[in-house]
Amino acid sequence: MDYFEPKTLREAVSLLARYGEKAKVIAGGTDVLVDMKFKEEPLCLVNIKRIPGMSYIREEKGSLRIGALTPIREIETSPLVREKLPLLWESAHQFASLQIRNTATIGGNVCRASPSGETLAPLLVLEASAIARFSKGEKKLPFTELFLGPGKTLLGAKGLLREIEVPLPSKESRGTYLKHAVRGAMDIAMVGVAVLVTPDGGGKKARDVRIGLGAVAPTPIRAKRAEKALRGKTMARALVEEAARIAASESSPISDQRSSAEYRRWIVETLTRRGLEQSWKAVTGKEVDG
Amino acid sequence: MSLNIRLVVNGTRHRAKIEPALSLLDFLRDTLGYKGVKICCNTGECGACTILFDGKPVNSCVVLAADAAGAELVTVEGLAEGGRLHPVQQAFIDTGAVQCGYCTPGFIISVKALLDRTRNPTAEEIEEAVSGNICRCTGYTKIVDAIQIAARQLQGPTGLTSKARS
16 A cells, blocks of 8 residues: 655645545544455555644634634534534534544545535535645535535545635524434434524514435435425424425435434434424524414 | 654653554554553444543544654553552542443543543533443443542542532
């Protein structure tokens, strides 16, 4: 196995251009090491951990910018994230165990592109973008287009994630992240649901609703039809229940050792309804009624 | 291809030549002989291989040995001082929080890290601190008791203990 510790992004990207599919990028390593032990070693390992200046969280022009090498624990303990992006904070807080949060990076969680990746449904709902470096320059890839399938993203074999840009949601909005798993810690979600709700000035209608679903399709997805059913409408109980049913119908889960597809659809419906109700109550102080 | 690395384990400097794919767990156990770091799931799920990496608890099985170049590590072997067990170790013995003992070094390190962060942990902080460590023998009640005793011990005679006495 060839092994490199590039010291600059340029060096890393040129290694990826040279080795293509043969190269594997390693950041925190909490997934890559398991693959190397139990599946196979890559022909080339590109360890980007020694590139300086890739671990940071800063606010800039209405966005939080998070370096790809920022450990999940840094996100969880950042007062800035807690205050400005509580939805992302919640997923970082529920992420695996303390040991893993100290090691795993947000860039790794994104590039791994697991449908159940803990931070992905929240980042989708927050309409984050991936800032990626290619040999010809940099591209801004919206999360809504980034994921192509399990383990596959628009980065391909030659792009390197440098930063995640998260636009700050409207101050009137509130989000909720709900995860369903057997054990609280150290367990992969059977279903993860992220909801962000913005009411209009009157506090009766939803100006904007975003719903992200994790672990119930080949990629994390937005429940676009459910969002549309609520946008601009009065948040009444029957409508919220209907939207939750639509969200379940938009999911395409598989059956595996964690749960059956049918069970996952039920959970999508329940968590979507709960997420909508909890977010609505948090932002308006009122229950969804009628 | 191999790499030369330098690091500090329990205050002792080491230099070694390693393969780049080597995990930090295998390096600590097999190359340097720190057998107190236990190998169990080897996938970052059970916490038996927990060590302190620059003061933070990590699962050494899912860290590259190469990433420890320049780092300071602490394993369970590094906690006792001058033949006296660390208060966390003593508390685990006193409450009977040890049965087969295999998970114990990992727990002890996670608890040491917790009590380095705070001497007065809440029930929630205790639960969070060891949620990545799995014990299949004793159940967790005695472990939580041990953590509370160790915390009181480390607070010393001035902290909460003296208030409780008066």
